Amino acid sequence: MRFKSYYWILVFVGLVMGIILTMQFRVTQEITKSSPSLERTMALSQELEENRKDREKLKLQVYELRDRLDQAVTVPELGKLKEELDRVRGLAGMTDINGPGVKVTLNDSPNVPQPGQDPNIFVLHDEDLLILLNELKAAGANAIAINEHRIISTTEVRCIGPTILINKNQRISPPFIISALGNPDTLANSLKMKSGVLDLLQVYGIQADVKKMNEVTIPAYSGTLAFNHAKPKQ
Amino acid sequence: MTSKTTGYISIMLVALILGLMLAVQYRVVNRAPTVISTDRAKEIADEIKQIDRDREALHKEISDLIYKLEQVNQGKNEAINALHNELEKTRMAAGLLTVTGPGVEVILDNPGERKGSWLQSDVFIISAEDLLKVVNELWGGGAEATSINSQRIISTTEIRFAGPFLNINTVRVVPPYQILAVGDADALAGVLELPGGLAEFLRSLGIEVTVEKHQDLTVPAYTES
Structure with missing residues (x-):
């Protein structure tokens, strides 16, 4: 009698095991079937890389043409017009600019997420950068750049996977170095304010470092000025 | 006696093999979706x-x-x-010219008085970050010019609470917030109204959000001081 109950338990365990295994097997098969093939993804990334390169080439061409246009209009009568163009270009973020300011370095948290913890809370998000940029603007920054990309009015900040895309899909990844032109004390203080942006980021362990600089260089915007929809109002 | 030991050994062997199989299966399942995810391919496209x-x-x-x-x-x-x-x-x-063109008009408003609700209405107040996110989303959707309550958004524009009021271009702005964006109207409305997108998120906070496409919008120029 004792032997028999022992066997029954074994049979039961074997049955359960068998069912679990077949289920697992099926799930695995479905996963491999439903995900796109690796080749297709790789082909797409290659295309992306090529498109990026082509874009860089086109940008260089635009620079060269702008320079040539500038040189072609050295007629004295055009001096005033040219001066105005240079001033507006400065406002639009299309010229290099340097002066005193701050340099902010941000890095993802060194904390390793514990099992069960959301790893997302230890990395920088587009929102964090948006708030930081907004704070610098509020403190009177005249010009800002992230990782050598100039921030202009139309600059968007978006998270895609572990990287951040700005200025029409220019990929930037940590560490983020933000340079801002303006009064170094005002800029630094506005960030370091009690329960300000940096305090908030430090809660998540994001490493932030603010340095006041006697001289920062903010590069010019490297994109186009094509308008497809907007027209000046007459 | 000997038949009992062979019985134990065989059970041990079966358990070992089962354990190994389970471990291998587990690893395969774990690895498969992270390497080639549908999301990644879509992101790249x-x-x-x-x-x-x-x-x-x-x-x-x-x-x-x-x-x-x-x-x-x-x-x-x-x-x-x-x-x-x-x-x-x-x-x-640079934002120094008034521009016109097709685009979207987004209106954000705090919910009205909630009758009989013990929650104070300022719990649901629209924050500066909400507006920052809307504008950011519009730029991402290809907007060429935007404004909030006739304040043109330029490269140095801040959106920030100063006391109980919102300052944009150091000008005080009060709700309802009317955000205008010139660009491809369908694309702009699309990025906001995406399932699980920003409009849905803001609505879930109780903010009243309307997104309307327009054939012809006018976004005012930035006034230089």
Whole structure:
């Protein structure tokens, strides 16, 4: 009698095991079937890389043409017009600019997420950068750049996977170095304010470092000025 | 006695094999979706589309510049014209010109008094970050000019609480917030109304959000101080 109950338990365990295994097997098969093939993804990334390169080439061409246009209009009568163009270009973020300011370095948290913890809370998000940029603007920054990309009015900040895309899909990844032109004390203080942006980021362990600089260089915007929809109002 | 030990050994062997199989299966399942996720492929396709749009814009600017160069080489009057043209475009980019075009109008408003609710209405107040996110999303969708309550958003524009009021371009702004964006109306409305997108998120906070497409919108110029 004792032997028999022992066997029954074994049979039961074997049955359960068998069912679990077949289920697992099926799930695995479905996963491999439903995900796109690796080749297709790789082909797409290659295309992306090529498109990026082509874009860089086109940008260089635009620079060269702008320079040539500038040189072609050295007629004295055009001096005033040219001066105005240079001033507006400065406002639009299309010229290099340097002066005193701050340099902010941000890095993802060194904390390793514990099992069960959301790893997302230890990395920088587009929102964090948006708030930081907004704070610098509020403190009177005249010009800002992230990782050598100039921030202009139309600059968007978006998270895609572990990287951040700005200025029409220019990929930037940590560490983020933000340079801002303006009064170094005002800029630094506005960030370091009690329960300000940096305090908030430090809660998540994001490493932030603010340095006041006697001289920062903010590069010019490297994109186009094509308008497809907007027209000046007459 | 011997039959009992062989019985134990065989059970041990079966358990060992089962354990190994389970471990291998577990690993395979764990690895498969992270390496080739559908999301990743979609992200890449998305990026390619965006960069294509950017390249198209660059091509347009190149032909525009070549045309201006030709004009400049033709004579003085043409040169002045070409320069004026370039100046106007740059002023548009800097936000110094009032612009018109198709686009979207987004209105954000705090919910009205909740009758019988013990929650205070200022719990649901629209924050500066909400507006920042809406504007950011619009730029991402290809907006060419935006404004909030007739304050043009330029590169140095801040959106920030100063006391109980919101300051934009250091001008006090009060709700309802009317956000205008000139660009491809369908694309702009699309990025906001995406399932699980920003509009849905804001609505879930109790903020009243309306997104309306327009054939012709006017976004005011930034007033230089």
